[in-house]
Amino acid sequence: MTAQNDFKKLVRDRMAKTGESYTSARAALFLKSGGHRKCKTCGSLYSPDEAASSWPHYFDAPYLYSQGVNDHCLACWLGVGPHDR
Numbered sequence: 001m002t003a004q005n006d007f008k009k010l011v012r013d014r015m016a017k018t019g020e021s022y023t024s025a026r027a028a029l030f031l032k033s034g035g036h037r038k039c040k041t042c043g044s045l046y047s048p049d050e051a052a053s054s055w056p057h058y059f060d061a062p063y064l065y066s067q068g069v070n071d072h073c074l075a076c077w078l079g080v081g082p083h084d085r
């Protein structure tokens with residue numbers, strides 16, 4: 001079983017236990033896993049570590065996105081999120 005299938009099973013187990021929708025259960029599990037955060041501006045889930053490791057050349061000092069951002073996804077941090085247009 002792949003990691004993704006494991007995660008889907010966790011989501012389904014949580015849905016059965018809590019009665020949450022798939023989306024809500026998935027969001028709660030992402031947040032619980034610690035790797036993902038919920039953007040306070042647009043509400044989407046994001047992972048600073050994933051973003052920073054995907055584009056390391058964007059994040060040289062002083063732009064330490066992965067260390068400095070607790071509340072905003074990359075798009076909102078860069079000022080191109082859904083509420084910045």
Ligand SMILES: [Zn+2]
Pocket residue numbers: 039040041042043044072073074075076077081
């Ligand atoms: Zn955002």
